[in-house]
Amino acid sequence: MKQKTEIKKVDSQGRIVLPRDWREKVLGEENEVIIIKEGDFLKIIPKKKGDLTKFFDKLDLGVEFIEDLADWNEFEKKIREEKWRRDEK
Numbered sequence: 001m002k003q004k005t006e007i008k009k010v011d012s013q014g015r016i017v018l019p020r021d022w023r024e025k026v027l028g029e030e031n032e033v034i035i036i037k038e039g040d041f042l043k044i045i046p047k048k049k050g051d052l053t054k055f056f057d058k059l060d061l062g063v064e065f066i067e068d069l070a071d072w073n074e075f076e077k078k079i080r081e082e083k084w085r086r087d088e089k
Contacts (some may be wrong), residue, residue, distance in 0.1 A: 018044070 008016045018027075036043040041052070049086050 006019060010016055018033075028047060030046060032047040034045045034047050036045065
Protein backbone atom coordinates (compact mmCIF):
# COMPACT_ATOMS: atom_id res chain seq x y z
CA MET A 1 0.00 0.00 0.00
CA LYS A 2 1.42 3.35 -1.04
CA GLN A 3 1.77 5.80 1.83
CA LYS A 4 1.48 9.53 1.29
CA THR A 5 2.34 12.09 3.93
CA GLU A 6 0.77 15.53 4.10
CA ILE A 7 1.16 18.32 6.62
CA LYS A 8 -2.13 19.95 7.57
CA LYS A 9 -2.92 22.91 9.79
CA VAL A 10 -5.27 22.44 12.72
CA ASP A 11 -7.62 25.38 13.24
CA SER A 12 -8.47 26.92 16.62
CA GLN A 13 -11.38 24.49 17.05
CA GLY A 14 -9.22 21.41 16.39
CA ARG A 15 -10.43 20.78 12.84
CA ILE A 16 -8.41 19.53 9.89
CA VAL A 17 -9.38 19.06 6.26
CA LEU A 18 -9.15 15.48 5.03
CA PRO A 19 -7.52 15.11 1.61
CA ARG A 20 -10.05 15.40 -1.21
CA ASP A 21 -8.85 12.30 -3.07
CA TRP A 22 -9.23 10.19 0.09
CA ARG A 23 -12.70 11.58 0.77
CA GLU A 24 -13.82 10.88 -2.80
CA LYS A 25 -12.29 7.41 -2.98
CA VAL A 26 -12.89 6.11 0.54
CA LEU A 27 -15.80 8.09 1.98
CA GLY A 28 -17.84 8.54 -1.16
CA GLU A 29 -21.28 9.81 -0.19
CA GLU A 30 -20.80 9.02 3.51
CA ASN A 31 -19.88 11.85 5.84
CA GLU A 32 -18.97 10.06 9.07
CA VAL A 33 -15.65 8.63 10.21
CA ILE A 34 -14.54 6.65 13.23
CA ILE A 35 -11.63 8.17 15.13
CA ILE A 36 -9.52 5.81 17.21
CA LYS A 37 -7.13 7.35 19.73
CA GLU A 38 -3.95 5.31 20.21
CA GLY A 39 -1.58 7.10 22.53
CA ASP A 40 -0.35 10.17 20.67
CA PHE A 41 -1.81 9.01 17.33
CA LEU A 42 -5.24 9.09 15.69
CA LYS A 43 -6.61 6.57 13.21
CA ILE A 44 -9.38 7.82 10.94
CA ILE A 45 -11.54 5.07 9.49
CA PRO A 46 -14.61 5.57 7.29
CA LYS A 47 -17.87 4.57 8.91
CA LYS A 48 -19.65 2.46 6.32
CA LYS A 49 -23.04 0.89 6.37
CA GLY A 50 -22.84 -2.86 6.03
CA ASP A 51 -24.70 -4.64 3.28
CA LEU A 52 -26.78 -7.19 5.14
CA THR A 53 -28.58 -8.43 2.04
CA LYS A 54 -25.90 -11.10 1.54
CA PHE A 55 -27.23 -12.75 4.72
CA PHE A 56 -30.84 -12.86 3.55
CA ASP A 57 -32.14 -16.43 3.25
CA LYS A 58 -28.98 -17.79 4.90
CA LEU A 59 -30.29 -18.37 8.43
CA ASP A 60 -30.56 -22.01 9.45
CA LEU A 61 -32.31 -22.40 12.76
CA GLY A 62 -32.11 -26.16 12.71
CA VAL A 63 -35.87 -26.54 12.82
CA GLU A 64 -38.35 -27.35 10.12
CA PHE A 65 -39.72 -24.24 8.52
CA ILE A 66 -43.25 -23.44 9.60
CA GLU A 67 -45.27 -22.52 6.55
CA ASP A 68 -47.51 -20.15 8.43
CA LEU A 69 -45.31 -17.77 10.41
CA ALA A 70 -48.45 -15.98 11.52
CA ASP A 71 -48.37 -18.40 14.46
CA TRP A 72 -45.28 -16.86 16.05
CA ASN A 73 -45.79 -18.72 19.33
CA GLU A 74 -45.55 -22.07 17.52
CA PHE A 75 -42.37 -20.91 15.77
CA GLU A 76 -40.76 -19.83 19.07
CA LYS A 77 -41.77 -23.13 20.66
CA LYS A 78 -40.00 -25.10 17.88
CA ILE A 79 -36.85 -22.99 18.27
CA ARG A 80 -36.80 -23.52 22.05
CA GLU A 81 -37.31 -27.27 21.61
CA GLU A 82 -34.43 -27.46 19.15
CA LYS A 83 -32.16 -25.45 21.46
CA TRP A 84 -33.09 -27.72 24.36
CA ARG A 85 -32.24 -30.81 22.27
CA ARG A 86 -28.86 -29.33 21.31
CA ASP A 87 -28.07 -28.38 24.92
CA GLU A 88 -28.75 -31.95 26.07
CA LYS A 89 -26.13 -33.38 23.70
